[in-house]
Amino acid sequence: xxxxxxxxxxxxxxxxxxxxxxxxxxxxxxxxxxxxxxxxxxxxxxxxxxxxxxxxxxxxxxxxxxxxxxxxxxxxxxxxxxxxxxxxxxxxxxxxxxxxxxxxxxxxxxxxxxxxxxxxxxxxxxxxxxxxxxxxxxxxxxxxxxxxxxx
Numbered sequence: 001x002x003x004x005x006x007x008x009x010x011x012x013x014x015x016x017x018x019x020x021x022x023x024x025x026x027x028x029x030x031x032x033x034x035x036x037x038x039x040x041x042x043x044x045x046x047x048x049x050x051x052x053x054x055x056x057x058x059x060x061x062x063x064x065x066x067x068x069x070x071x072x073x074x075x076x077x078x079x080x081x082x083x084x085x086x087x088x089x090x091x092x093x094x095x096x097x098x099x100x101x102x103x104x105x106x107x108x109x110x111x112x113x114x115x116x117x118x119x120x121x122x123x124x125x126x127x128x129x130x131x132x133x134x135x136x137x138x139x140x141x142x143x144x145x146x147x148x149x150x151x
Contacts, residue, residue: 015052023051102127119147
């Protein structure tokens with residue numbers, strides 16, 4: 001195998017591409033080996049013995065497939081969610097969801113006569129002050145303090 005690094009360098013300069021994009025015809029290697037001037041290299045370029053290969057790009061096909069899936073609502077499960085805990089649901093939104101569900105539950109219990117009016121008012125205020133983590137916590141507290149009416 002002959003060393004064509006000089007010819008490759010000259011060809012790269014003439015073609016205005018990098019060394020890796022210079023293709024030399026393997027069947028005409030002897031002609032290229034003999035060419036040592038820019039003029040000779042230009043002649044070989046004209047004869048298509050030395051060619052500049054096309055640029056390699058990054059395929060967008062996978063990206064397009066993923067984009068189409070996301071448009072359909074896929075790929076958005078818990079494992080795909082990035083960012084801080086409050087990035088998707090702000091603290092205010094989380095509080096609104098929690099307090100509304102607690103107040104709804106309290107109204108339901110009062111309407112079904114599971115708790116008294118007094119207990120309802122007391123627990124409504126406790127819920128507003130952030131006393132309960134969830135509906136389950138509220139129910140545990142009602143049962144622990146024996147506010148649950150016996151049927």
